[in-house]
Amino acid sequence: MSTVNVDVKLGVNKFFVDEGNPHIELVENPDLAEFAKLEKACPAGLYKRDEAGNIHFDCAGCLECGTCRILCGKTILKKWEYPQGTMGVEYRFG
Numbered sequence: 618m619s620t621v622n623v624d625v626k627l628g629v630n631k632f633f634v635d636e637g638n639p640h641i642e643l644v645e646n647p648d649l650a651e652f653a654k655l656e657k658a659c660p661a662g663l664y665k666r667d668e669a670g671n672i673h674f675d676c677a678g679c680l681e682c683g684t685c686r687i688l689c690g691k692t693i694l695k696k697w698e699y700p701q702g703t704m705g706v707e708y709r710f711g
């Protein structure tokens with residue numbers, strides 16, 4: 618039986634990060650209950666909380682799926698848009 622390792626699968630993709638122009642920005646003080654939803658729901662695992670309870674987000678590695686936008690909208694997000702042309706995720710098969 619073969620197993621699927623999501624990290625390995627995601628590692629095949631290429632990401633072109635638009636430094637200085639993030640396509641997703643969070644509000645100043647995100648609702649922590651809403652943030653907790655995204656810790657579980659973001660398929661790329663970009664919404665994180667450290668052991669001290671501090672929240673972290675970096676849009677590099679975003680799969681542009683829109684899950685965070687649909688689930689939490691303005692309770693979390695100040696800005697959500699697709700990256701500029703030629704930037705963002707480039708999906709690979711393998």
Ligand code: SF4
Pocket residue numbers: 641658659660661662663676678679680681682683684685686
């Ligand atoms: S668009 Fe998808 S992959 Fe990107 S941060 Fe939101 S939930 Fe994560």
